[in-house]
Structures are given as C-alpha cells and as structure tokens.
Amino acid sequence: MLKTHGCGDLRAEHVGRKVTLAGWVNRRRDHGGVTFLDLRDRSGLVQVVANSEISEAAHLAATDVRNEWVVRVEGSVQSRPEGMQNPDLPTGEIEVMVDRLWVLNAANTPPFPINEETEVDENVRLKYRYLDLRREGMQANLKLRHQVVKYIRDFLDERGFWEIETPILFKTTPEGARDYLVPSRVHPGEFYALPQSPQQLKQLLMVAGVERYFQIARCFRDEDQRGDRQPEFTQLDLEMSFVEREDIMALTEELFTTMVEKLLPHKKLLNKPWQRLTYQEAMDRFGRDDPDIRFGLELVDVGEAAGGSGFKVFESVLESGGDVRGINAPGCGAFSRKEIDELTEYVKQFGAKGLAYLAVDESGEHRSSFAKFFSEEKLAQLLEIMQAEPGDLLLFVADEPAVVNESLGRLRLHLGDRLDLRDPSVLAFLWVIDFPFVTWNKEEARWDPSHHLFTSPMQEDVPLLDSDPGKARGQQYDMVLNGLETGGGSIRIHDRALQEKVFHLIGLEPGMARERFGHMLEAFEFGTPPHGGIAPGIDRLVRIFADEDHIREVIAFPKNQAARDVMAGAPSPAEPRQLKELHLKVVDTD
RNA sequence: GGGGGUGUAGUGUAGCGGCCUAACACGCUGCCCUGUCAAGGCAGAGACCGCGGGUUCGAAUCCCGUCAUCCCCGCCA
Secondary structure: OOOOOOHHHOOHHHOOOEEEEEEEEEEEEEOOOEEEEEEEEOOEEEEEEEEOOOOHHHHHHHHHOOOOOEEEEEEEEEEOOOOOOOOOOOOOOEEEEEEEEEEEEOOOOOOOOOOOOOOOOHHHHHHOHHHHOOOHHHHHHHHHHHHHHHHHHHHHHHOOOEEOOOOOOEOOOOOOOOOOEEEOOOOOOOEEEOOOOOHHHHHHHHHOOOOEEEEEEEEEOOOOOEOOEOOEEEEEEEEEEOOOHHHHHHHHHHHHHHHHHHHOOOOEEOOOOOEEEEHHHHHHHHOOOOOOOOOOOOEEEOHHHHOOOOOHHHHHHHHOOOEEEEEEEOOOOOOOHHHHHHHHHHHHOOOOOOOEEEEEOOOOOEEEOOHHHOOHHHHHHHHHHOOOOOOOEEEEEEEOHHHHHHHHHHHHHHHHHHOOOOOOOEEOEEEEEOOEOEEEEOOOOEEEEOOOOOEOEOHHHOOHHHHOHHHOEEOEEEEEEOOEEEEEEEEEOOOHHHHHHHHHHOOOOHHHHHHHHHHHHHHHOOOOOOEEEEEEEHHHHHHHHOOOOOHHHHOOOOOOOOOOEOOOOEOOOOOHHHHHHOOOOOOOOO
16 A cells, blocks of 8 residues: 555554555645645545655655645654644644655646535536545545445345345336337347336346345436436335335334434434324325425415305315415514515416415504405404414415415425525434325326336225225335435235236226236236335435435436536437447437 | 526636726735745736627627526426
8 A cells, every 4th residue: 555544544642653645635835944735535634744854855845746636745643833733623633744755646726626615616516526526525425325325235134135236228118207228239129228216126036035135226217307316316226025014114214213323413313203194194284295394384274264255266266176275484474575476476386376375463463465355253263273373474375286285385395495494404204105096197088106007005995996096095105304205115016917907097008018017917927925115215315414405416427407427428429330230320300 | 398597717706888908716827934724925827708690889798599507397107
C-alpha cells in the first residue's frame, strides 16, 4: 500500500508515529516559510505541515501542489502547538509534519468546488460525476447506501434467505410500463426485454423449492422521469414460500426497524410497530394510498352539514353522488385572498373546480366564499364537524370522490410543506392493506389489477370475482415511508385455475395469456407452494434516509430527467454495421 | 404527449431597454508572508450575456423560434 493510515483516522494516540498518507489536496494555505495542506481521502481530512526548516524539499513541493492533486506524504504525527487545535475537525488535535512529499498525479482546476457543498448546476455535476462523487455529501450517500444493502444481506442471510441472480435479458411483458427492448442478433426480428422486476422469476424460484429468496435487483422501466424515478432502479426483491400476509409484513418491518435503529440512530421512528391503514381508511383520511402521517390536516367529510345547507354547489354535488370534504389548516386564518387564490389554482391542477374557504379570525369572525349561502344552524354544524377554532382556515372541495381525494390529498401535502410540518428527522413507516383487487378502467371499459397480475385475492373474497369484482380485496400490502410508496408486495396466486380466472377477469384472452404467461400457468401445475413477497425500493428508501430530494443523489451514475447519461453520452446512435448485424433499420417517423 | 421555470466568466449570483467598455463573491494566475484551518495582503487574467431571427435610433434586458436543463401533469401492471 502507498499509505499506512487513512487521513481522517489519525488521532492524539498516533502522536510520535511515522506515517505515510496518500490522498487529494483539499486546500492549501501557503504562509511563506510554512505551508499547510489539508489532505483528504475517503476517511476524512488531516492537516499536513510542510516547514522549510524541517525539510526544504518537502516545503517546495507542497508549495507547488494545487487543489485535487493526488499526493503522498511521509511524516510524523505531532500534537498541534497549544491554542492551535481545531475543534471542528476530528483530526484537529494533531497534524502531520512532512519529511517527504511525492506528487502522484497533478489535476486540472475542477469545474466546481470539491471541498465545499455548494449548489452546482445538475448538468455540470452529472457530466463530471466522478468529481461530484468526491464531495463529502455524495461520499456519505454512497456509504449509507452500501451500509443499507449490507444490512439487508446480513439480515436475510441470518434468516435463511439465498441471494439468487435472475436474468437481465428476459421476455417482454406488454402490460404495465414500457419495456426496454434488446434486439437479438441471432434471431432476426426478435427481442429480449429488460425486466421491469424479477416478479415472474422469483415466483418460479418458489416453484423450484428455494423457499426463501432475495436479490438486490436492478429493474428497468422506459417511462418519463421524476424526482423519485429513474429508468433503471434497484429493489430489494424478496419472496418466501409457505407464508401468509402477516409473515412478510413482520419480516419487512423487523428488517427496516432494526436497520434504522442501527444505521440511523439520529432518526426518530414515528411508530413501532408500524401503523396500519386499510386502503379505504387511507383514502378517507388522507385522500391517497401513500399518506404522509407525520402531520395532521386530515380530510373530513362534511356531507352532513353541506346537505340542505342552501349552497347549491355543495348540494348538487351531493345529489349526484359526489363528496364534500374539507381540511382544517390550523393557524392559517390570516391567509390573504391572494394566498387562498394560489391554493385554489393548486387544486385546480388536479381536477377540482374550485376551493371553497372559510377563514376564522382570532375574534371568531369569519370571511368565506360560501358561508353567506348557509343557514346559521348548518354553518354551526359545519364548524363543529371541522373542529374549527379561531385562527383556522377551512378549505373544501366538492366533486366526485376521486377528484376530492386527489385534490385535497395533494393540497394536504402542499400545506404540510408550506407550514413546515414534514419533519425530516422523523421516519413514519406505514402499511396500507386491503387494497381493492381490481379497479375499473373507464377508458378501456375493463378491470385492471390494482397491484399486478399474480396477486391473490383475499380467500373470502374469491366468490366476489364473479358477482362483484369491485368489492373484492387483494392480498396486497404497500410499505409507505413519509408519504412515498417505498415498496409493494402480495401473497401470490399459486393455483392455475384461479390465475386463469383472474386473467379472464381483467380481459386477457386465453390465447394471449398462454403466449405471455404460459410458462407461469404450466409451472403452477407442478406443485407450487403458497408464496408471497415484497419489493422495497432501495433508491427511494436511501434517498429518504439521506434527506435528499432526488434518488439521483443516492445513485452513483444516474440518468438525467431526459433519461440521458450526460457523462458518457448515452443513448447514442449505433454504427451502421451494428444495426445491420442486429437486422435493424432506423426509420424517421414524424 | 402537455404545462411551467431557468440559461450572464470555472462555480454561485446581480443587472431586466441607453449610465454595461457587463458587476459581486468564491475559484484561478503571479508576487509577498513561519501557525493557518472559508488563512491574509497586493497585482492580474477570465463572459461573443445558450443559439438563430425579429422589434427598436439603441437589446444581456422586449418578441418569435430553437436547443439544453430543471420541475409538474399525463404515464409509471
């Protein structure tokens, strides 16, 4: 090794030791006869002193180096002179007096500062990702991600899981997200697809008698990007045989609870065991199936007060089967008309036709867009239901239930951000269960699976598949953290007849079902154990653990919003020779 | 596929019709300095204001187009 110690590992106990260090020059402070270098490696920083009275050669060399040069130094650890300690630095009690200094590699001036955490244009960061990753914050993210994955591997290994790799080149499944296709050279006109998840393969591993499988699995989806979406992402994919819903939930809960306690002691777990909500409860109280339960502002049904209130907008919505619900934003009663208008514009994005408001001022007087239509009695009832106090702002949406949920659910999060109620030091894990098995797709006029094709309905709801599919519940469970879906799983179907019934229900023709999923149906007839699993998203979890806004910050080499790798320049046109070999022709379509 | 925001030295920003021959901070270069740690002092270099077109006596500034990028919606079984 070219070094004996990590820069950041040196302490008072090393005083008197001869050490060799190697790393990057974080900063140089040249005082003439003495030059200080902050030498940085993965372990941290240490001050290196080149004194012309000790070694003229080392001092000259130290004066020449610049930020980000790679250097190696040999010297002795010594206590810093009295009063010269730096309490802000873990190595601040000591310094290394240099005898010799070698420049291992010079460096250009970096395009952005490596030694401080300044905001830098994302495009520039991604182009020089190898420099971006040198920065302290990104190093911490990479390390945390490693620790999370390592914890998962150890935890599951102790419980008898086998880590098994499944293919990256697999078969296209035209349902769901768009596939990345890979042309076959050997088979003209045929394509592999990159897996959107190893779902089918892990189920087949259960048929194979593996019983407990996991994989840190790369998944691919050719959809547009978001802060929490990348074209390729990583899931902890796991599957178990002979289990029921509770078994998977208990295992997952123990894994992440103990992980957080060990790796993130500075974070508070909101609840232990995790809170559970049924899908219906989540929708009723939060308007979404991935609620952030770190704060209140829950949705309240005010149909009782709105019916017969005299306010036509509310009444007509109720008459046509819609909902009138509201949020009480405590302490926002002083919001200006302009601020309320902004909130109105916000909910309109999500289909709401308007936002009715009632602001109660500190003396109990109110101003409102609708109260003048209300009878005194009905208004009192409304305030009662909303538990309105002086200083509160009540906001209402009246519409069909889906629109009310979407707009108020979003408004709740918006207010949570605005009022600073989403405490980043708190981790609020949550299970959402009892999802509807299928949901009605209006455009296509058919039932869509609400999770995936292989999810089992609740045993007692199987008869409903024939009589009233919309009422059947699935054996699905979603893991939610701080308002973000971080994992979904289910108990699977392990019976061919039931699987075919489900294919039929969602309108998949038997011929098509056989062509796409024949291998699954056939496998189910060879002694398939009851099984189930879950797939928590590693990127999303680590992102939240690291207090980052984008999963890009916890992925070493992510794509940008346009799904490009701006460092290497991918995707890029193929050579004509390659296209020919792959039997492909690029056609202009526009 | 749709909507919105942003493009000004290496980085972060200011300037938003004439005072711009484009400012500030950090960084960079040179010189000085033996106790700094965001070192300090002095001097200096560095920008066709994303690109193309238009309006105007005059455009970094207004308009149109285009490209890039970020965010949101759709999409994401």
